[in-house]
Amino acid sequence: DVKVTQSSRYLVKRTGEKVFLECVQDMDHENMFWYRQDPGLGLRLIYFSYDVKMKEKGDIPEGYSVSREKKERFSLILESASTNQTSMYLCASRVGQHYGYTFGSGTRLTVV
Amino acid sequence: KQEVTQIPAALSVPEGENLVLNCSFTDSAIYNLQWFRQDPGKGLTSLLLIQSSQREQTSGRLNASLDKSSGRSTLYIAASQPGDSATYLCAVRPIRDDKIIFGKGTRLHILP
Numbered sequence: 533d534v535k536v537t538q539s540s541r542y543l544v545k546r547t548g549e550k551v552f553l554e555c556v557q558d559m560d561h562e563n564m565f566w567y568r569q570d571p572g573l574g575l576r577l578i579y580f581s582y583d584v585k586m587k588e589k590g591d592i593p594e595g596y597s598v599s600r601e602k603k604e605r606f607s608l609i610l611e612s613a614s615t616n617q618t619s620m621y622l623c624a625s626r627v628g629q630h631y632g633y634t635f636g637s638g639t640r641l642t643v644v
Numbered sequence: 645k646q647e648v649t650q651i652p653a654a655l656s657v658p659e660g661e662n663l664v665l666n667c668s669f670t671d672s673a674i675y676n677l678q679w680f681r682q683d684p685g686k687g688l689t690s691l692l693l694i695q696s697s698q699r700e701q702t703s704g705r706l707n708a709s710l711d712k713s714s715g716r717s718t719l720y721i722a723a724s725q726p727g728d729s730a731t732y733l734c735a736v737r738p739i740r741d742d743k744i745i746f747g748k749g750t751r752l753h754i755l756p
Contacts, residue, residue, distance in 0.1 A: 538687075575733075575746045590743070622687055629742055632678050632693035633735075637686055 535559070536636035538623050544642045551610040553639050555623030563626045564606035565633070566590075566598065568619040575622065581606055613643045646671045646738045650747035658755045659726060665719040665750050667734035672712045675737040679708050679719050682731045682749070691719070691732075724754045 539554040557564065565580040567590075577590030579598040587598050595617060599607045606625075610617055623636040647670045657663050667677070676695045680688040692701045692708040694717070700709040707720040721728055733749040 536687075574748050577743055580743075620685075624688075630675050630695075630737070632676065632690055633688075633744065634690060635680070635688040640685065 536623055536625050536634050538621075538636040538639050540639050541637065542640050542642075544644060545610075545613050547614060547643060549610075549613045549643075551613050551641070551643075553608040553610075553621055553623075553641070555606045555608070555625075555636055556604055557606075557625040557634070558604065559625065559627070559634070560603065561625040561627050561634075562603075563628065564600065565624040565626075566596075566606065566608045567622045567624065568592070569622055569638075570619050578608065615643050617641065618643045646674075646736060646741070646745045648734060648736055648745050648747040650732075650734060650750050652750060653748065654751040654753070656753040656755055657724060659724060661724050662720065662722050663724055663752075665721070665732050665752070667717040667719070667747055669715045669717075669736050669745075671738060671740075672715055673739040674712065675739055677708075677710055677717050677734060677736050678744070679706075679717075680733045680735065682733060684731075688733065726754045726756050728752065729754045 536557045566578040567575045569575050581587050581600045597609045621639045624633045626633050649668045678693045679691040682688050694701050694710045705722040710717045731749040731751045735744045735746045737744045
């Protein structure tokens with residue numbers, strides 16, 4: 533069965549810290565995505581990547597960056613965490629542009 | 645701009661009933677539509693993916709239909725069980741944009 537693994541289920545970080553959220557997929561998928569999910573706002577796309585070393589801004593990239601050095605790994609970086617980045621973060625991958633998405637189990641990040 | 649709507653936002657039904665969840669979208673130019681399930685505090689689990697050329701997909705007690713011309717999809721759940729309680733989201737992949745668009749979801753509660 534295909535699998536997208538997010539390294540942490542829960543994280544608590546302090547304001548101003550640099551935070552790394554890791555996502556690994558074992559399906560040789562080309563495309564990977566980072567979303568955040570907030571009550572009343574639904575899922576919002578932060579960044580995505582079509583291939584290794586490639587990255588594209590989504591709808592809300594401010595305050596975030598990403599890294600994709602290997603095909604299977606897509607990291608989301610909060611350069612200086614702020615309380616308004618407290619959220620559920622979801623990673624997803626897909627084979628290619630016309631295929632369905634597979635999501636990870638999510639990381640609940642709290643910034644205090 | 646593509647918009648995806650799921651009505652109702654919440655639904656409670658007694659165990660054993662068959663039920664239908666609705667998803668509507670404003671632009672019929674889509675590649676596919678995907679239904680997901682999300683348990684509280686967890687990631688999204690893909691249930692069914694319907695390509696634009698298909699009318700329906702089935703998996704176990706679930707059946708999803710797609711009517712592109714009317715901009716509607718339904719998810720039919722047969723013989724509902726308490727374990728079906730979750731939030732169900734639909735997402736469309738527009739032809740004109742590679743970003744999938746999510747509905748806000750229907751929160752389903754199956755009463756034992």
